[in-house]
Amino acid sequence: MATDHFIALNDSQAKTSLLVAEKSISDDDAAATSSLNAGGRRKPTLVGRLGYYTIATTLGGTIVIVAALAFICFLHTGNGDNSTWRNIMTTGWTARSITLTSLAIRVVVTAQAAGATSMLAALALSRFEVPLIRSAAMSMMRFENTGPHKLALIYTSKVLRGKNIALGLTALCLTGTTLLLQFASTVLLSDLKLGTITAADQTTLIPYGIRNYYDGNNETDPLENSAHYWSTKPAVYPAFAQYTEPMPKVEDGVYDTGMSIRAFLPIYPESNRDRLKIYQGYGNLVDTRVVCMRPVIEDLKFTPPPGAVMFPSIVSSAGYSYSTNFAYPTVTPNPSYSEPDLYPELTGEGGPIVTGSLTTNLTARRFFGGHDFGSVAFNCSSAIQGVDNTSLATTDEWPVVLCMLDIIGGIVSDMDNLDASNIGVGYLVINTTGSYDDWSNVYDSHIGALDTASIGTDGEWMVHSVIGTDLTISFSVCFSAFSAQNAVIEATSLSNRTEPVLGWEPLTSQYDTSSVRQHLGATDPNEMSTTDDRSILRLVPLANWTLPTTPGMAPTWETLPVDLANQQWFDLFNYTMVMCSQCHPARSMGDIDIVGQGAFADQAQAAVFNDILKESRHPALAIQAQFTTLFGMAYYDHTFQFDASANATTTSFTDVLVPMQWTGFYAVATVLVVHVCLVVGVGVWFSARVKESLLGNAWTVVAQLQNEETRPWLEEGDMVSDRDLLRKMEEQKGPGGGKGMVGVKRTDGKFRLAAKGD
Numbered sequence: 001m002a003t004d005h006f007i008a009l010n011d012s013q014a015k016t017s018l019l020v021a022e023k024s025i026s027d028d029d030a031a032a033t034s035s036l037n038a039g040g041r042r043k044p045t046l047v048g049r050l051g052y053y054t055i056a057t058t059l060g061g062t063i064v065i066v067a068a069l070a071f072i073c074f075l076h077t078g079n080g081d082n083s084t085w086r087n088i089m090t091t092g093w094t095a096r097s098i099t100l101t102s103l104a105i106r107v108v109v110t111a112q113a114a115g116a117t118s119m120l121a122a123l124a125l126s127r128f129e130v131p132l133i134r135s136a137a138m139s140m141m142r143f144e145n146t147g148p149h150k151l152a153l154i155y156t157s158k159v160l161r162g163k164n165i166a167l168g169l170t171a172l173c174l175t176g177t178t179l180l181l182q183f184a185s186t187v188l189l190s191d192l193k194l195g196t197i198t199a200a201d202q203t204t205l206i207p208y209g210i211r212n213y214y215d216g217n218n219e220t221d222p223l224e225n226s227a228h229y230w231s232t233k234p235a236v237y238p239a240f241a242q243y244t245e246p247m248p249k250v251e252d253g254v255y256d257t258g259m260s261i262r263a264f265l266p267i268y269p270e271s272n273r274d275r276l277k278i279y280q281g282y283g284n285l286v287d288t289r290v291v292c293m294r295p296v297i298e299d300l301k302f303t304p305p306p307g308a309v310m311f312p313s314i315v316s317s318a319g320y321s322y323s324t325n326f327a328y329p330t331v332t333p334n335p336s337y338s339e340p341d342l343y344p345e346l347t348g349e350g351g352p353i354v355t356g357s358l359t360t361n362l363t364a365r366r367f368f369g370g371h372d373f374g375s376v377a378f379n380c381s382s383a384i385q386g387v388d389n390t391s392l393a394t395t396d397e398w399p400v401v402l403c404m405l406d407i408i409g410g411i412v413s414d415m416d417n418l419d420a421s422n423i424g425v426g427y428l429v430i431n432t433t434g435s436y437d438d439w440s441n442v443y444d445s446h447i448g449a450l451d452t453a454s455i456g457t458d459g460e461w462m463v464h465s466v467i468g469t470d471l472t473i474s475f476s477v478c479f480s481a482f483s484a485q486n487a488v489i490e491a492t493s494l495s496n497r498t499e500p501v502l503g504w505e506p507l508t509s510q511y512d513t514s515s516v517r518q519h520l521g522a523t524d525p526n527e528m529s530t531t532d533d534r535s536i537l538r539l540v541p542l543a544n545w546t547l548p549t550t551p552g553m554a555p556t557w558e559t560l561p562v563d564l565a566n567q568q569w570f571d572l573f574n575y576t577m578v579m580c581s582q583c584h585p586a587r588s589m590g591d592i593d594i595v596g597q598g599a600f601a602d603q604a605q606a607a608v609f610n611d612i613l614k615e616s617r618h619p620a621l622a623i624q625a626q627f628t629t630l631f632g633m634a635y636y637d638h639t640f641q642f643d644a645s646a647n648a649t650t651t652s653f654t655d656v657l658v659p660m661q662w663t664g665f666y667a668v669a670t671v672l673v674v675h676v677c678l679v680v681g682v683g684v685w686f687s688a689r690v691k692e693s694l695l696g697n698a699w700t701v702v703a704q705l706q707n708e709e710t711r712p713w714l715e716e717g718d719m720v721s722d723r724d725l726l727r728k729m730e731e732q733k734g735p736g737g738g739k740g741m742v743g744v745k746r747t748d749g750k751f752r753l754a755a756k757g758d
Contacts, residue, residue, distance in 0.1 A: 053115070054695050072101060080198030086197065092656070092657075113147050113148050113679075118141055121139070131740070132729065143695075152172045152174075155167060155168030181672065190664045197653065199654045204647070206267075208646060210638065234602075239497055240262045241265065243538070250364060253460055254364055255291070255620045262285070262286050263283040266283065266284075268639050274496055276653075278491070282648065291411050291479045292477065293477050295462050296462070297356050298357050303352055352382055353380075353382070354379075359376065367479075374409060376407055376408065377406070383432060383578055385583055386399075397610050398431050400431045400610065404427060407479070409426075410426050412481055414545050425479070425481075427478045429478055432472070442469060450467075451466065483562075491540070501515070501516075502516055502607070511608075513608045518534055520624075520625035520629070523616070561630075564634035580606050581606045609622045709742070743756060
């Protein structure tokens, strides 16, 4: 009995427990079902409706676009002071950087356009502005699409009919910006042009001079194989660095070029000098200051050249034969020309032989001796005008010569101590007026010396005339002190340059020397030209210009350019250098130290010298330019022998592709701004109006297609092309026909496609 009661009790408890368990399970299922219904039907959040992908492409993509524009703007506004910008430009990454940046822009724009298309499709379904025939495509666009162009095709005709204007125009504009920005790379690259920028500094070991071990016993002296530079046409007018100080105030009758230190840089070939911006290292400094004064001349005599008035020929050291007569003078190449002797002669008759003694009562800065200059005897050749062999007219050359003086006074270089041992050299500049025929007539009517008289002054010139004629000879005494040293210097420039060359005027058969004269600083003194205008560099002044005073031989041959430039007339007093190409000097007397001995300067050199005199009337400028040319020729002619080296730091200009205009940037930036505004505007519109779509969810867009009107078409379209199915939908009239407008709305607790008005 007790057992039965126990069993019954157990059965009752078991049933109760089972009922409780079943109820518990039922309650859990109900809660789960309620939760699912609530989760599936509750109002979606804005993040849920937009989807993480759309939010990321809209916000993150906009950040990428701003960064891309900032980077391209950086490429446009940067300069060589920024190492990052400079590295991009000099390593050839300019175009690549713009191309990659444009690629990032295109990717972002395409992604944003796709997200905006999804939002526009959702807006169209929300507003019931979708034909049933397009409902499947429009619904799928909310999940995935290739861009707004298909949406634009759907609504273009409607916009033209005045329908769905806001939606249609937005789709059209978005299509336009997306399409235009696919050409962003091409448009941005159009801003690139070949430009000049500053490259990175480079420190290298550079040969800068010849070691001083040439003593005539153990090595070949470079002088033995050196060209005679006075009679050689300059192959190049090299860029040099220059430091000048304003011209000092001088007495009347004195012209002073002022302190002018010029430095030749051991940079070659020419293309490397053209691109040089900064040089820090050894260079060869030469003091090129020249002072010219009006002399006081005593015992002046003009002696006609002896012999016949006409002479058969003058063979110049420049290798030209000057066959002369009054009627038909010619200048032709000399086929038998060979390298001249060390002291080539001037032969023939021409200008008078000029003798006398000179002194000066003027002075200048660092002029040794002051007013106690003393008297210097001279015995020089002069020259007279030739005849143009094409027009038979007198040439416009100045028949000017330089005559070396045995001077006992002069200027001292700023690089030397002010004492007598450092006095430079002196030259007598002689210029003759009058035509060839005028002088011939005077010679025919005179025997012996011509009667002369001083007739006046012209700046630093003293003018004398032949009494009874209009013929004059002008004199100016000039001084230089071409000291040189190798020193560590710094030279800078604001732009790259092209070293000048002589031009040629075919109509006049004359050299065009304008660019060379400007380069040498020998144009009109009233014209102020910067170093960059002159295609040279600015020399940073040294704390002390004075030459080192350490005992013993200098480690390098510092005076190389000066020694080689002067070797042709070094210590040859009264040696005359003729600085005109079609003029006639006096006949050589045979001995190397008396009147007439000398040479013709190369025709190109003479043309530059002559043009400087004609324009400025200052022989100091012409002499300074002439010797600068010679120094440059000598220096760079021997760079291959440089065996003394030291580290030098150079900064050069380089030609690279750089953004030179803003047109492409502005165009792309404008379209990008419009594009971003459209995307953001569509996002705001979507957020405010659409509650029925979850972008980027495939099952949602498929599920919402199902309703009574679409179910037959869904069942029929399993293996039918869109074209055939769409044609059938267009043919059907009434409910379920393809031309009816549909949208998404909530029906019976579910979001489904519905006809407009339902």
